Amino acid sequence: MAESQVAASPIGTRQATNYLGRRRALRYWLLLVPGFLLLGTVFLYPIARFLLLSFQSESGISLANYRHLLTVPLYSQVLINTGVIALSTTVLCLVLGYPLAYFIANLSSVWSRRLLFLVLIPFWISILVRSYAWMVLLGRNGIVNNFLSSIGVISEPLPLMFNRTGVLIGMVQILLPYMILPLFAVMRSIDPVYLRAAASLGAPGWRAMLHVYFPLSLPGVAAGSLLVFILSLGFFITPALLGGRRDMMIAMLIEQQVNQALNFGLAAALAGVLLVATIVLLVVFERVLGLERLLGGLGGDAR
Amino acid sequence: MTVTQRNGARRISWGKVILVAYSVAVLLYLVGPLLVVLPLSFSSARYLTFPPPGWSLQWYERYLGSPQWTAATVRSLQLGVVVMLLAVVIGTAVAYGLAHLQFPGKRLVRAVVLSPLVVPVIILAVAVYELFLRLRLIGNFWALAIAHTVLALPFVVVLVSAALQTMDVALERAAASLGASEWQTFRYVTLPLIAPSMAAGAVFAFVTSWDELLVALFTSGTARATLPKRLWENVREFIDPTIAAVAVVIVGVSLLLLATLELLQLRAARNGGHNV
Numbered sequence: 157m158a159e160s161q162v163a164a165s166p167i168g169t170r171q172a173t174n175y176l177g178r179r180r181a182l183r184y185w186l187l188l189v190p191g192f193l194l195l196g197t198v199f200l201y202p203i204a205r206f207l208l209l210s211f212q213s214e215s216g217i218s219l220a221n222y223r224h225l226l227t228v229p230l231y232s233q234v235l236i237n238t239g240v241i242a243l244s245t246t247v248l249c250l251v252l253g254y255p256l257a258y259f260i261a262n263l264s265s266v267w268s269r270r271l272l273f274l275v276l277i278p279f280w281i282s283i284l285v286r287s288y289a290w291m292v293l294l295g296r297n298g299i300v301n302n303f304l305s306s307i308g309v310i311s312e313p314l315p316l317m318f319n320r321t322g323v324l325i326g327m328v329q330i331l332l333p334y335m336i337l338p339l340f341a342v343m344r345s346i347d348p349v350y351l352r353a354a355a356s357l358g359a360p361g362w363r364a365m366l367h368v369y370f371p372l373s374l375p376g377v378a379a380g381s382l383l384v385f386i387l388s389l390g391f392f393i394t395p396a397l398l399g400g401r402r403d404m405m406i407a408m409l410i411e412q413q414v415n416q417a418l419n420f421g422l423a424a425a426l427a428g429v430l431l432v433a434t435i436v437l438l439v440v441f442e443r444v445l446g447l448e449r450l451l452g453g454l455g456g457d458a459r
Numbered sequence: 460m461t462v463t464q465r466n467g468a469r470r471i472s473w474g475k476v477i478l479v480a481y482s483v484a485v486l487l488y489l490v491g492p493l494l495v496v497l498p499l500s501f502s503s504a505r506y507l508t509f510p511p512p513g514w515s516l517q518w519y520e521r522y523l524g525s526p527q528w529t530a531a532t533v534r535s536l537q538l539g540v541v542v543m544l545l546a547v548v549i550g551t552a553v554a555y556g557l558a559h560l561q562f563p564g565k566r567l568v569r570a571v572v573l574s575p576l577v578v579p580v581i582i583l584a585v586a587v588y589e590l591f592l593r594l595r596l597i598g599n600f601w602a603l604a605i606a607h608t609v610l611a612l613p614f615v616v617v618l619v620s621a622a623l624q625t626m627d628v629a630l631e632r633a634a635a636s637l638g639a640s641e642w643q644t645f646r647y648v649t650l651p652l653i654a655p656s657m658a659a660g661a662v663f664a665f666v667t668s669w670d671e672l673l674v675a676l677f678t679s680g681t682a683r684a685t686l687p688k689r690l691w692e693n694v695r696e697f698i699d700p701t702i703a704a705v706a707v708v709i710v711g712v713s714l715l716l717l718a719t720l721e722l723l724q725l726r727a728a729r730n731g732g733h734n735v
Contacts, residue, residue, distance in 0.1 A: 183641070184555075184556040185556065185560070186556075187552040187553065188552070188553055188556040188557070188568075190548075190553075191549050191616075194549060194605065194608060194609060194612065195571060195609065198587060198590075198605055198606055198609050199574075199575060199609045200571070201590075202587050202589065202590040203578075203582060203583065203586040205586070205589070205590070206582075206585060206589050209589075252485050252488070253485075255478055255482060255485070256482045256485045256486065258478070259478055259479065259482040260482075271486070274489070274490060275486070277490065277717075278489055278493070280666060280713045280717050281493060281710050281714075282669075282670035282672075282687065282709050282710065283670070283672075284670070284672050284687055284690055284691060285493075285496070285690075285706040285710055286492060286493070287694075288694050288702065288706055289495055289496050290492055291694070292495060292499065292507055292703075293492055293495060299495060302509070332485075333489070386577060387577075389579065390580065390581055390582070392581050393672060393691075397694065407579060407581040410581050410582075410585055411581065411676075414588065414677070415677075423585055427581070427582045427585060430582060431578065431579070431582055434579060
């Protein structure tokens with residue numbers, strides 16, 4: 157863009173344009189300086205430094221912290237938990253989100269905008285508050301249990317919280333919009349002509365859905381699933397409030413190691429594992445689906 | 460023929476009924492829990508009973524009467540405003556600079572600027588905690604504001620970049636060819652066009668800081684806790700509906716800003732201005 161502007165500038169000689177172009181470019185670079193300084197000093201530098209702590213142990217530089225992660229059952233269990241919870245969350249989000257996205261995508265544009273707005277409202281509500289709302293609903297004497305026992309469906313309160321059920325109920329609700337947005341974006345662009353063509357060739361509705369519509373929506377499925385999986389890996393608040401002892405995830409263990417055990421080395425190794433997993437998945441995402449789709453998903457937030 | 464057709468139509472409409480019911484259920488699941496907290500905060504009961512037996516403002520009185528809660532609220536509001544200003548100024552500069560530069564590695568730079576959106580916040584929180592610990596900045600208002608700005612920056616950059624991209628470059632060139640200085644071009648041509656996006660970015664930046672727990676949990680110190688941190692410390696003793704009142708305050712501020720933004724954009728659209 158800078159070059160095209162130079163080309164349009166009234167000054168004729170090549171040298172002058174070069175000089176002007178360079179001065180302009182310098183000014184644009186200067187605009188980037190505050191942002192670079194901010195990210196360099198309060199983002200890249202502290203994270204890099206913190207990660208380096210993972211290679212330190214009493215005996216100097218070593219991989220001891222990473223070995224601990226894999227060999228101490230308590231820690232490796234947390235890694236497994238995190239993967240399992242993230243995967244379950246993703247699958248549940250897809251099961252709940254796909255029909256809803258399909259429904260919204262096939263409404264008139266006025267209604268589809270209204271419902272999409274409704275889906276987006278939770279984005280604006282603090283995760284802490286939403287998890288608190290679930291605590292009120294799911295507790296032993298919570299609203300759900302009280303209601304069910306008052307109408308006589310149950311005699312004992314159901315264990316809905318401080319276990320995996322609670323974690324998944326809370327996390328799926330928070331991450332569902334990240335699944336719906338990419339799905340919606342892809343479904344909105346699927347031409348209904350394909351379904352009509354399938355129907356006119358004699359395919360019953362479900363076959364047309366399965367063999368024509370679903371394959372066309374796969375980019376949205378992939379984008380939403382990857383996004384939800386990536387975001388669930390780092391969850392902290394919801395599993396901490398709604399989970400039990402057996403539902404500890406990486407982020408919770410990091411917090412515990414820093415605040416209670418004061419074991420920065422192990423926390424750094426955990427952070428390293430989490431960061432590498434996130435980056436690898438993001439690179440896969442970018443290669444397969446492109447960064448724009450990722451921004452489209454996150455940008456649901458940023459519209 | 461007619462029979463099978465009717466059958467077909469019937470099956471489709473059954474499918475539709477199920478789809479609508481399922482979608483409504485999922486929408487309720489998304490939005491419903493929030494509708495529970497609101498009545499609880501106005502409850503006259505001493506415990507979390509639902510539906511509330513009667514109405515009162517006692518929990519809001521308790522909230523406003525507690526210096527702990529009000530101090531945290533004021534601190535979070537101040538923090539949000541500072542983060543908003545920092546993020547809008549720095550983010551707009553980054554978006555404007557990047558829009559006008561072409562260089563190898565630009566994609567990487569963009570990726571780094573946007574990465575706080577996807578890097579798990581816990582990593583930033585502990586890393587910044589370790590840094591602030593060494594620099595004795597735990598509990599420092601400005602240090603926390605700067606850390607929050609890192610999280611808010613990508614929203615401003617994404618929104619303003621998008622506005623700059625859809626803007627007609629010819630407008631800038633026309634201004635320049637008519638003799639406007641670069642500053643004048645920015646001030647009188649570009650700025651009015653990207654202002655709605657900057658406003659949206661400002662709201663996102665404020666809410667990012669206002670809702671943020673993890674970085675504040677580690678770095679704001681015990682005496683200078685933000686509102687989410689106070690809520691976090693008290694949320695497990697959830698017998699007390701004061702928490703519900705605080706939750707409503709937190710959500711209320713965010714939704715108020717969202718509504719303001721929507722109104723502004725509706726008005727801008729009606730006046731023929733650019734949408735975000």
